[in-house]
Amino acid sequence: MELTLWTYEGPPHIGAMRIATSMKKLHYVLHAPQGDTYADLLFTMIERRGSRPPVTYTTFQARDLGGDTAELVKGHIKEAVDRFNPEALLVGESCTAELIQDQPGSLAKGMGFDIPIVSLELPAYSKKENWGGSETFYQIVRNLLKDKSEESKQTWQEEKRRPRVNLLGPTLLGFRCRDDILEIQKLLGQHGIDVNVVAPLGASPADIIRIPDADVNVCLYPEIAESTCIWLERNLNMPFTTTVPLGVGATQDFLRELHEVLGMETPQSVNESNNSKLTWYSNSVDSNYLTGKRVFIFGDGTHALAAARIANEELGFKVVGLGTYSREMARKVRPAAKALGLEALITNDYLEVEEAIKETSPELVLGTQMERHSAKRLGIPCAVISTPMHVQDVPARYSPQMGWEGSNVIFDDWVHPLMMGLEEHLIGMFKHDFEFVDGHQSHLGHLGGKGTENINQEVKTTISNDSTNTSADPIWTHEGERELSKIPFFVRGKVRRNTENYARQAGCREINEETLYDAKAHYKA
Amino acid sequence: MSGATLLKESGPREVFCGLTSIVWLHRRMPDAFFLVVGSRTCAHLIQSAAGVMIFAEPRFGTAILEERDLAGLADAHDELNRVVKNLLARRPEIKTLFLVGSCPSEVIKIDLSRVAENLNIELKGQVTVLNYSGSGIETTFTQGEDGALKALIPLMPKSDQKKLLLVGTLANAVEDRLTSIFNRLGIDNVESFPPRQSTDLPSIGPETKVLLTQPYLTDTARELRNKGAEIIEAPFPLGVTGSTLWIQAAANSFGIEKSLFDSILNPLITRAKQALIPHVEKLSGKKLFLLPESQLEIPLARFLSNECGMEIVEIGTPYLNRDLMKAEIDLLPPDCRIVEGQHVERQLDRVRDSSPDLVVCGMGLANPLEAEGISTKWSIEMVFSPIHGIDQASDLAELFSRPLRRHEILNPKTPT
Helix, strand or coil: CEEECCCCCCCHHHHHHHHHHHCCCEEEEEECCHHHHHHHHHHHHHCCCCCCCCEEECCCCHHHHCCCHHHHHHHHHHHHHHHHCCCEEEEEECHHHHHHCCCHHHHHHCCCCCCCEEECCCCCCCCCHHHHHHHHHHHHHHHHHCCCCCCCCCCCCCCCCCCEEEEECCCCCCCCHHHHHHHHHHHHHHCCCEEEEEECCCCCHHHHHCHHHCCEEEECCHHHHHHHHHHHHHHHCCCEECCCCECHHHHHHHHHHHHHHHCCCCCHHHHCCCCCHHHHHHHCHHHHHHCCCEEEEEECHHHHHHHHHHHHHHCCCEEEEEEECCHHHHHHHHHHHHHCCCCCEECCCHHHHHHHHHHHCCCEEEECHHHHHHHHHHCCCEEECCCCCCHHHCCCCCCCCEHHHHHHHHHHHHHCCCCCHHHHHHHHHHCCCHHHHHHCCCCCHHHCCCCHHHHHHHHHHHHHHHCCCCCCCCEECHHHHHHHHCCCHHHHHHHHHHHHHHHHHHCCCEECHHHHHHHHHHHHC | CCCCEEEEECCCCCCCEHHHHHHHHHHHCCCEEEEEEECHHHHHHHHHHHCCCCCCCCCEEEEECCHHHHHCHHHHHHHHHHHHHHHHHHCCCCCEEEEEECHHHHHCCCCHHHHHHHHHHHHCCCCEEEEEECCCCCCECCHHHHHHHHHHHHHCCECCCCEEEEECCCCHHHHHHHHHHHHHCCCCCEEEECCCCCCCCCCECCCEEEEECCCCCHHHHHHHHHCCCEECCCCCCEHHHHHHHHHHHHHHHCCCCHHHHHHHHHHHHHHHHHHHHHHHHHHCCCEEEECCCCCCHHHHHHHHHHCCCCEEEEEEECCCCHHHHHHHHHHCCCCCEEEEECCHHHHHHHHHHHCCCEEEECHHHHHHHHHCCCEEEEHHHHHCCCCECHHHHHHHHHHHHHHHHHHHHHCCCCCC
C-alpha cells in the first residue's frame, strides 16, 4: 500500500482511453463503475475536446455484483457496437472490474461480431497510465496486423517513389503532440520524405492496417510507441528511428539517422546553424546571462532526457538535477544523469521532488505542472516541459516542441521565465536607486508593492477627502465591516465603494449588514 | 404529489462517485484528513475533479492498493495501519481521520470499521478515526457527504437544549447570513453540522430541530431522527420561495409570530425579487434540461421554473428520495418529467431532440454539448458556490443566465 497525495500518472486504463480517444472509428467498452466516468473530463476539459471519448462504461453497481455481471457486460457491448458501429472494438476493465474477473474481452469475442475485438489486460494494481497506453497501442497494432506476413517488400528505390514513413506515438493528453506531428511532417516534407500513417492520433483501424506500406517507422514518443516499433521490426521487418527530435542537436541527429535508415544521403543543410533561431539566440550577447544558470529537470523520460541535452549543450545551463516519474524510463535516465555527474531522481512522490529542488537551489526548474507549483512556492522560475497535462499545456497557438520550430518555442518558453539578461543586469546596476528599494518595483508608481488593503484604504481616503463638501459620509458599523470582511479581497474595494455610493444616494447615515445587501441588490437590478 | 411524471431509467451512467465529496468536505473541516483506501484510479479521480495542484500537502490522499495487498486481507489491514501511522506522524495537526472506502476496497471487503476501531484504541483519543464508503458501486457524487456526516453522528454529545441544527455543508458566509436571520426571528440557538472544526461537534437530543440545507442527506437525516431529533419538512433553501418556505418551516416549528416573520422576511423577499428581474428577463421562456449528477436537480428546476420562468424539458436525478423531495416535487409545475437513474446515450438523444437552451450537466459532457451549440452549466459548481438563501437567489440565477448571455454575445443573430 502506498500513500499518495497526488499522482503524475493515472491508472493504465486511462492510457488505453488516450489511445482510443486519439483514434477514429474505434470504440472502447470499459467494464468499470460509474465513478470512473470522470476520465471523460480529462479530454473534454483539458484538451477542450468537442466530442465525448468513444468509451462505454458498464457502470455496474453493488447490487449487480450478486447477479450476472457478465450478462450486463454483454448487453453494453452489444449496444455500443449497434450504436457506434466501430471498425474495431477495444474491450477492457478498470481496477474494480479486474477484481471481479468477468473477462469482458473473452465475452466480447464470443459474441460473433465481424469486427476485430482487441482484448486489453492492463494490471491496474501494478502498472500506470503510460504503460497502459503503450500496451493498448501495441495490442491494437498486433491484432490488426497479425495476419500480415513479412512479404518480400520492395524498397522505395526499387519502386521508384519517394520514401515514406509512419509517425508513431502521438496521443491526446501527450505533451504538444498535436503540433509536433505538424512540425515533423513539415520537416520530412522538406527532405522529400512522405508520411504514410500518423498513429494513434487521428488514425482509424483501416490506417493501422496500412502501417506496413511505409519503409520506416519513426518512434516519436517511446513511452507510447517503442514496444509497437520493436514488434513491427521483428515481425514485419520495419526498421525504426530511436532519436527523438527535441532540440537542435537531436533534430539534426534524427534527420541523419532517418536518412541513413532509409538509405539516403544526409544533405548538408541539416548541419546549418540557421535552421532554428535557438542556435543564434544562444550565441547572442544577451545570452551571456544565461550561461551557467543552474537548472533542475523533472518530467516524463523522453522530455526530461531531451531537456537535459538542450540545457547542457544548446543553452549553456548547468544541470543540477535530473529525474523522471516514469519507472519504465529509469533505465535511460540514470546513465544520462550520471554523464552529468548527477544521480537520477526516480520517484512518483512530488514532495520528494520538491525537496530535491530545495536542496539543489536551482535558478530555473523545468518540470511538470506540479513542479511549477512547487517552484512557485519556492520563488523559483519554472517552465513546463512534460505531462501530466493541464489546460495551459494545450495553447491556442501553434506551439510544437519538436523540430526547428519546436527549438524556437523551447528557447522562448524556458528563457522568458528567467529575467531577461540585459534587464537583470540593469536592475542589478540600479538596485540602490529609490525606485527599487522596499520592493517598489511596480509600474503603478506610489501604489506599487503595497498590499491590496492599503490600496483600498488610500482610495477610501481620497474619496472621503473629495466628498467633504457633500453630505456627511456614511459610517460603517461593526457588523457592516464584519460582513464586508467576508467578501473576497479582490472585490472588497469595489463593494466598499459601491455600498458607500449607494448609502449616500439613499441618505443612509450608517452602513450595516443590511445596507450592504441593499446595495448589492441595487446594483444587480 | 403534484402531476410530475416519475420515470426510471438504467444503462450506462455518467456520474461522479461519492469520493468527489471530499473536494468540499476537506475545506469545510480543515482539521480533518480524508484517506481514501483505493486504487490509483481513485487518486486520479479526486485530483482531476478538484483540479488540484495547488496544495503543498492536501488534506486528502489515497492509500493505493498494490498487488500484494490483494493477496491477503490480514496483511492489507496491517498495511493500512502502517500507512495511517506514517501519515499521522507527518501531520500532527490532524484531529479527525476519515478512512474512505472505495470500489476496490468494498469488493475485496477490507473492513475499514475494524481498522478504525483498532486505531482508535491505539491512538487513545489523540486522533479520532472514522470510516464511511464513497465507492461508486454504492454512492454517487454528493452521497459521499451523507456518508461522512453519518459517520460523525455517533460522536455528537447528547443534550436536551432546544436548538435549530442546520445540516449539510454551506459556504461559511451563507451559513453566517442564515444564522443571523434566524437570530433576528428569535431563534437564538442555531448550530451547523458539519461544524467548521471536526472536533467542535454540535450536541443533539429530543429538543433538536433539524433543517436540512442540502437534499442529499438521506442516511444522515435517518440517523439524526434515531438520535431523537425532529426533521423539519421543507423545500430546500434555493431561490426566494424555497428559502422563504425553508425559513418559515423552522419559524413555525419554533412558534415564531407571523407578524415578526413578515416584518423581517418581507423586505428581504422584496429586495431579492427586485434583484432577480434582469435574470428572469434572460431566462424566461428558455428550455432547460438537467442531467443527473448533484442531486440538486429537482430544487434547481423548481427555482428556475417557478421563479425564473424557465420551461423544464426533463429533470434527471441519480436517485430519488421521495420523502426528502416531497415538498420540492409538490412545488414543481404539472407534467414535469423526472427521470431517476440514467442511460446517458438515450438521455443525450433526448437532449438533442428537444434542443434546449441550457443543459445542466457534468464536466465530461459540457464541452461536447457546447460544441453542438447547446449552452451548458456545470452541476459541480452548485456544490462550490454560495447559492443558498434569499439573498443569494440572484447569484444563483446568474449562474444560469450567464451562459445564455455569453452565447448571445458570441453568436449574435444576424438580422434577417
